[in-house]
Amino acid sequence: MFRRVLSVCLLASLLLAFSKSYSQSAPIDTFRVEQSPYLLLDKGLQYRITKAINSMYDFNFPVAERDFAVIAYQYPDHPLPDFLMALGYWWRIEVDVTNEKYDDIFIRYLDRAIEKAEDLFDEDETNKEAAFFLAAGYGFQSRLYSERKSWTKAAWAGRNALKYMELSRGEEEFNPELLLGDALFNYFSVWIPDNYPLLKPVMALFPKGNKELGLQQLEQVASNAFYTRVEAQYFLFRLYASEEKKPYEALRISEYLNSKFPNNPYFHRxxxxxxxxxxxxxxxxxxxxxxxxxxxxxxxxxxxxxxxxxxxxxxxxxxxxxxxxxxxxxxxxxxxxxxxxxxxxxxxxxxxxxxxxxxxxxxxxxxxxxxxxxxxxxxxxxxxxxxxxxxxxxxxxxx
Structure with missing residues (x-):
């Protein structure tokens, strides 16, 4: 149970935050801003693929994947295109996590993204972007393996996700993505021992969290973040509906997500x-x-x-x-x-x-x-x- 809760609610969930990093439109004048050495923070690319990411969230996968293929052609050695393709398959899985139809192709894209990120990391172990993609890739693998009750694989992937998440810190521009991870850790590191007392000795091995701070951080990300707004809203409405017993807050957020992505069946239901x-x-x-x-x-x-x-x-x-x-x-x-x-x-x-x-x-x-x-x-x-x-x-x- 611990591996499932920790992997699903903590590791992979915080890394799911990455997906929104491209879904908000960047102002046109960002093309005149000095470009970051990291593709992840390339404002021009963010602007160009906004439509593709929004199409993915709205379950228009052909439109999204055509644009992802263009990015793959332009950056064949970068993990971003394969990761985005994997993300599209994750949303297909998210609708009904008992359906294993997309598991193999999802894992294949993640493996390719991880392999390319490892090549970048081997060239330069200070490469925060490479560490970030490794954390994200392993985090998603951990989440799927947890759903499939493959606990050994989930634990192994989860440990790798945590390791690379720590290594991705230190780049100020990455803070919006990382704040969602901090928020979820703060919340669930308290929630888990409260709801599963037998896991208290295990959770004692982790830093001490703060549940109230976690919610505040989620609200902050959901209201103000450029990158992780939708994922924060996604987790907030789930927490408000179940753990926090705030059904009207859950309704407010899910109503917004359904209006923005009206063809997303998960948001709709x-x-x-x-x-x-x-x-x-x-x-x-x-x-x-x-x-x-x-x-x-x-x-x-x-x-x-x-x-x-x-x-x-x-x-x-x-x-x-x-x-x-x-x-x-x-x-x-x-x-x-x-x-x-x-x-x-x-x-x-x-x-x-x-x-x-x-x-x-x-x-x-x-x-x-x-x-x-x-x-x-x-x-x-x-x-x-x-x-x-x-x-x-x-x-x-x-x-």
Whole structure:
């Protein structure tokens, strides 16, 4: 558990911040500024590839990758083009991390970026940019290996990421990227032992963090940074929604990201989720139905995992307004999408089964109701709320 939490939430997540380093437009007059010796800080290049990076975030991968190919032609020995290509595949993975379809090509691009960064670093061990790409490449590898429960690989890549992250420090212009890393470390180095007490001895080996400072730093990056604004917003809305219990703050940020990147399915379903959480039912329904329409239209990135979310929110809306036929329709869709994405242990899948069991009981279809409740007990752990609700309902209604 420690390797997963640390690798996913700390190492690779802080390095994900790098991706935004090209997504804000640089003013045209930056072409007249003296160029940095590092390609990472080349203002002219930042300006030229802004459209490509924004296209990537908006899931228009053909446009993004054509521009990345041009950069690869211009800088064949630099890790940047391969890293950007890998980043595009990471966003494909991010939509549904259980889907391993893109793993191999993602790792191949990262390996190539790491190899080129190692060549630069071997030539000059003071090269902060080379160290930065090595940290980023190993960090992303650590994150994927953690998702795949390849703990040894995740730990090895994570250690390398930390080593090169430290070596990349000292260049003042890199500070915007590095501040997000500091913020996440400050937050999670406190969060991990608070939530996993058995890991306290392990976390004692790391510098002491400051959770409140971490949040402040994330807010600072999200509001003011040139490079890492979107990644900071991404982590903020996730923390506000879950750990910090600030659903309206989560909604504010996800609404902005969805408006800026309206074809990004991850931001889209997050926006729908936060609308649902704060009780804006009609808006949550509208966003959910749009997600389902995009799945039916086979729009890039919209798949069963997003469908499971959207169907559940739609079902809950119709149940609350008393349209039980529509509610049943969308609960069944939740089940279907859950099975397609192999997410039978997820809360939405389990609660959909509970509601279907209740509906069939009310309709006098006790055999079918028992089938639904049996599925709840099959997939849910005994302490799960859905399991408890199913047991209580069965006992009360003598099923």
């Amino acid at each position: 997050s926006y729908a989720r936060h609308l649902y959480t704060v009780g804006r039912w009609t808006e949550a329904l509208n966003q959910s139905l749009e997600i389902l329409d995009r799945i039916d239209a086979k729009q890039v990135g919209y798949e069963a995992n997003s469908g499971r979310y959207a169907s559940f929110y739609a079902a809950e809306y119709y149940r609350r307004v008393g349209d039980m036929a529509e509610a049943k329709k969308y609960y069944l869709k939740t089940i279907s999408y859950g099975e397609e994405s192999e997410s039978q242990e997820s809360g939405y899948y389990l609660h959909a089964l509970v509601q279907l069991g209740k509906m069939e009981t009310a309709a006098g279809n006790k055999a079918l109701a028992k089938k639904y409740f049996k599925e709840v007990k099959r997939y849910a752990k005994r302490k799960h709320p859905a399991h408890q609700e199913a047991r209580d309902f069965i006992k009360k209604n003598k099923l």
